[in-house]
Structures are given as structure tokens and as C-alpha cells.
Amino acid sequence: MVAEWFFWLNQNNPLLLGLIRVLFVVVAILTLVPPLIWWERRLLSWMQDRIGPNRSGTVTIPSSFPVKGLAGKKIRTFGFIQPLLDGVKLFTKEDITPADVDRKIYFIAPALALFPAFALGATLPWGPNTGLYGILTPVADVEIGILYALAISSLGAYGIVLAGYASNNKYSLMGGLRASAQLISYELAMAMSVACIVMAVGSMKLTNVVVEQEKPLWGLIDGVQNWFIFTPFGFISAIVFLIAIIAETNRAPFDLPEAENELIAGYHTEYSSMKFAVFFMGEYAAMFIFSGIFAALFLGGYNMLPVNWEHLYASTGNQLFHVLDNANYWLAPIVFIAKCLGGISFFVWLRATLPRLRYDQLMDLGWKSLLPISVVNFIIVGIWIIGTELYGPVGGWGAAIAAFVVALVLYLNILNVSKKGAPVAEKRTVTMVSTPKRVVTMVDPIKLIKTFDSVVTSKPQLKMKLNMKNARGGYKR
Amino acid sequence: MTLNQVAFIILAVIALLGAIGVVFLKSPVRSALSLVINFITLGMVYFMLGNQMLGIAQIVVYAGAIMVLFLFVIMILRSQHPEEDTSLWKDRRFVFGLLGGALVVALIYNFVIQPTQSIYGAEFDRSYGSPQAIGQTFFTQYVYPFEIISVLLLLGVVGSIMLAKRKF
Numbered sequence: 001m002v003a004e005w006f007f008w009l010n011q012n013n014p015l016l017l018g019l020i021r022v023l024f025v026v027v028a029i030l031t032l033v034p035p036l037i038w039w040e041r042r043l044l045s046w047m048q049d050r051i052g053p054n055r056s057g058t059v060t061i062p063s064s065f066p067v068k069g070l071a072g073k074k075i076r077t078f079g080f081i082q083p084l085l086d087g088v089k090l091f092t093k094e095d096i097t098p099a100d101v102d103r104k105i106y107f108i109a110p111a112l113a114l115f116p117a118f119a120l121g122a123t124l125p126w127g128p129n130t131g132l133y134g135i136l137t138p139v140a141d142v143e144i145g146i147l148y149a150l151a152i153s154s155l156g157a158y159g160i161v162l163a164g165y166a167s168n169n170k171y172s173l174m175g176g177l178r179a180s181a182q183l184i185s186y187e188l189a190m191a192m193s194v195a196c197i198v199m200a201v202g203s204m205k206l207t208n209v210v211v212e213q214e215k216p217l218w219g220l221i222d223g224v225q226n227w228f229i230f231t232p233f234g235f236i237s238a239i240v241f242l243i244a245i246i247a248e249t250n251r252a253p254f255d256l257p258e259a260e261n262e263l264i265a266g267y268h269t270e271y272s273s274m275k276f277a278v279f280f281m282g283e284y285a286a287m288f289i290f291s292g293i294f295a296a297l298f299l300g301g302y303n304m305l306p307v308n309w310e311h312l313y314a315s316t317g318n319q320l321f322h323v324l325d326n327a328n329y330w331l332a333p334i335v336f337i338a339k340c341l342g343g344i345s346f347f348v349w350l351r352a353t354l355p356r357l358r359y360d361q362l363m364d365l366g367w368k369s370l371l372p373i374s375v376v377n378f379i380i381v382g383i384w385i386i387g388t389e390l391y392g393p394v395g396g397w398g399a400a401i402a403a404f405v406v407a408l409v410l411y412l413n414i415l416n417v418s419k420k421g422a423p424v425a426e427k428r429t430v431t432m433v434s435t436p437k438r439v440v441t442m443v444d445p446i447k448l449i450k451t452f453d454s455v456v457t458s459k460p461q462l463k464m465k466l467n468m469k470n471a472r473g474g475y476k477r
Numbered sequence: 478m479t480l481n482q483v484a485f486i487i488l489a490v491i492a493l494l495g496a497i498g499v500v501f502l503k504s505p506v507r508s509a510l511s512l513v514i515n516f517i518t519l520g521m522v523y524f525m526l527g528n529q530m531l532g533i534a535q536i537v538v539y540a541g542a543i544m545v546l547f548l549f550v551i552m553i554l555r556s557q558h559p560e561e562d563t564s565l566w567k568d569r570r571f572v573f574g575l576l577g578g579a580l581v582v583a584l585i586y587n588f589v590i591q592p593t594q595s596i597y598g599a600e601f602d603r604s605y606g607s608p609q610a611i612g613q614t615f616f617t618q619y620v621y622p623f624e625i626i627s628v629l630l631l632l633g634v635v636g637s638i639m640l641a642k643r644k645f
Contacts, residue, residue: 143607144529151533154541180545204608
């Protein structure tokens, strides 16, 4: 029914269908941001061995409740509505505008930070490009798909830079400057790593990228999908791209623009209430969409598993594979969102694990490591393409692996040569002689008391037992 | 009026306002921002014409990379309120401005509007602006200019590194 209506719209009213496509993306992001915040806080608290927000939304059913099994029970949501309450709190807080800010730019900046995050999703396919999903996604299946994402993500710097500038605060300005420098440096590596995939696919359309990944693995193994993360060059560009998107979204190891300990939250120091909430939301929306782009580029997009069910069904005739093929088609949006969530969990994991980089380390990583790696990778993709065209898949992979080896040997040689002239730094190390062993044994006090109660004990232990009972409110001495 | 025309008029008005803002706004940051608005709306006009590659290049290169650097420089210099011009030139500015504006309008009419009257509503292949088509022309018809420009850009990169590395 609904599907037929969408097809009818596609024929008769494409403009309305276009608006519906936009709504799908925007509404999905808007509804998913609060759960994402909850998920990040809970996951982070679990990783850091804290409790985290777990209270709000717990409903205790009164003991006078007529249904017997439910009376006096608690319904827990594990703090799921905490982000909602935080949102209400932020929106009802006093909105303070400092006196000396550049007013117009100060007001525009949060909007400019939010806009790219939403606009990024325009070329992202969250479902197969055939049948019903084909007309619902992506918002615009343009030829320049990936370039569009790169362009819009580069506009994301404006919100932060202008917020830093307009706040008329030195720390904010520093945050803004760092953001723009960071973005410019990591954009290059990101674009180069994406270029490898574009070259391997032969198209910039994100839908084509995903369809290309449904082909046989390495061009050799039928029935297994060729997700780019399984190919050598794809794996390298996936790592480079992942690091670049973390830098691009100003997330944990790269959150220099908002470093709390040096810049007092950087560019949004002077923002309060709703405007701060908008920055916050923009960050999460960007994280979500970038995870989606990563999934589409390297993780086979909306495909559930790297298995080509259709091929298996055609070759074996087993009805189960046909069912799984259909499931793969209809569950595509859920699988895609699950992959996005996986990406965000990875972001949180990094935040819990890695300390913030120093500024020079950040620049070194971007310019001296990621960019050369992705450029070499780009050349190797070219060699792979030519090898495949001339000698078939096996020849292509042989050429690519040979190129990898040559690149590695060259790199090691260059490293050796550059080391030769350099002054040898004295190595200073400390070796621990006979490390003292400190053993702490944990004792459960309640068990201790129980054992004391049962065993007849000597005097000092008896004293301990009495004290313990006192502490528990047992009896007075 | 078709939908295309409505969209074009909206984009054109925004682009023009942005262009005017670049000249007339006092604060350098604001005028740089108007330039960004102008670039992005121009990119959208290219999209409307079906030239996706040019439009996105406009946004990536000008709005994305160059303008961030531009803002960077302006923010560091912090020349927010330039001194008011008190010379004789100030009184005559309006007259000369009108004359110059008239000249620009006449030139645009003569060299842009009049020659393009006849190609209004011309039929063309919508894929002419796709990355594939542009790549084809770059590597077949215009391969020498393309390579020369890339060498020029490489020289620029090497030169800037040399300048930055030189110890004064």
C-alpha cells in the first residue's frame, strides 16, 4: 500500500517525494541524536568503571497497584530519557550573550555548525538502489556523491571558526584557529584515501560504491562480497579515513579545538543554553553521518554480511538463501543504522582509551604520516587497476602486493638514510632492580563476620567481631 | 514562471546580495563571509545548470579551503574597524561609483546578455558536467594545458615550502 503510494509519487509528484526523502534523513538524525548521547555516556561510564546516568526514567509502581505481580516493582529505563531531560534543561536555561561579542556572527555560528552535519547525509544511501528503497534513498543520487560529502564537511569549519571569532575571547579564538588548521590538514589525507576508493570503483556515486562492493571478493571468490576493508589498499585507506573523520568531527584524541584543560572548552566557551545545545547536536549528527559514510565506503553499506545470498541461491537452489537475500534487502535501513552505531561506539572507545594529542603531534600525524601513506596507497591502486586489466584479478593482486613490498623497502631505506646524518640521541632507560612485591588481598567484611560468628575465636579477633557488629547496628557494648 | 526560474531568481538574489556585501560591509570578517555566501550560491547555480563537477569544485576549493585560510588571516590581523577615509576622494566617491556601475552594466549587457539571448532554452546533454565528461576532456583534448598547470601548482607548493624553510 505505502510502497505503491511512493511509486505513484515517483511518477506524478517527484518534488514531494524529494521532500519526503529529505525528511527521512533529517528526522532519522534528529531522533537518533538523543539516544546516541545516552549510548555514549553509558558506554563511556561502563568503560571507565563508573555508573553513569542510570536514574532518570525509573518508575516505581505504587504498592497499592491493583495488579498483583506489578505492585511495588520498578520499571527501569537505565537513564534512557536523560538526554531528553538534559535537552529540556538546556533549552530553559538562561541564554547569556556576553556584552562584547560580534552579535550577528555570534548568532549565526551555531546554525552554521549544525547545517553541514545535516546536509552531509544528502548523498548517503541507507538502502539498496533498486525497488522501493531505490526511490527513497539517497536524497540526491548525484555523480559527485563523495566529493559532495567532502565539500560539505569542509564547510563545517566555518561554524567553529566564526564561533571562536565572534565570542571575542582569546581562548575561543584559539579554539577556532585550531579547528580550521586541523580541518585543512586532515582534509587532504581524507580526500586522498577516498580517491583510492573512487579510482577502484570508477565512479564517485556512493550508490555505485556500495554496488561495487557486492561483487565477488578480490574478483576471485564468488559468494563473498568484496567489501573494501577486506582488500589491502582498502584496508589502508579505511584506517586513514577513520583517523581523518575523527579529526574532522573534533572527537576525542583530536579534540584540540575544545580542549577543556587548556582552552576552557574552546570555541563554545561563551555559548550557553540553546546555542550550546545546537553545537552539541551538530557534533553528534556529524559523527553519525560520517560513520555512515565510512560504512558505505568500506563496510559494504547496507549489506548485512559480506555474503552474496543471491549468488548462493542461484548456484545451490537452497530456498534459505533466497529468504536471506530478501531479509538483506528489507532490513537494509536497520543494518545501516547498526553500522553507524558501531562506528559511534568505536568513537567512544577511542575517547575512553586515548589521551589527547599535542598540537605538533597532531600536525605531524596528518602531514608526515597519513598524507604520504594515502598517496602511496593511491599509486598502488593505480598499479592494481592496470594489473587487473592486463592480467586478470590474480595478476592485479600480485602487482599490488609487489608494489606494497617495493614501497615498504623504499620507505625503510629512506628511513635508514635519514637516520644516518642525524645525531644519535643518547638512550636513557631505567631498569628496576628487584621490584618490591605488594599484594593486596580483598576481604569481604560480611563473610568475615559470618566466619567469626561460627568459629570460636581468641580475644583480639573477638574485639574485631564486636566492632563489626556495632558498625552494622547489631548491639551496643 | 517555471520552478527552475524561481530557484534561479532566489539564488541570484542571494549571490548578488553577497557580492554587494563583500564591497559594502565595514568589518573584513563579514565581507569575507559574504564572499563565502556568494561562492556557495554560485556553486548552486552551477548545479542548476547541470554542471555538478564545477559547482562542487567551487564549493570545495573556494568556499571550503581558500576562504577558511582567508578568515584565518583576517582573524589574526584583527583589523576590525578601518579608519574612516577623510580625503577629498570621499565626496566624489558616489559620482564615480555611479559612473563605474553604469560602465559595468553596459559591459555586461553588451558582452554577456546580448550574445546569450539566442541560446536561451538551448537543448544540451545533461551529462556534460559530470566528473567523467570533465575527466575525459582533461586527459584528451586539454592534456597539455592540464599537465602544465599541474607542474605550475607543484612549483608553487615547492616554492612555498622553500620560503617557509629558509632561515632568515
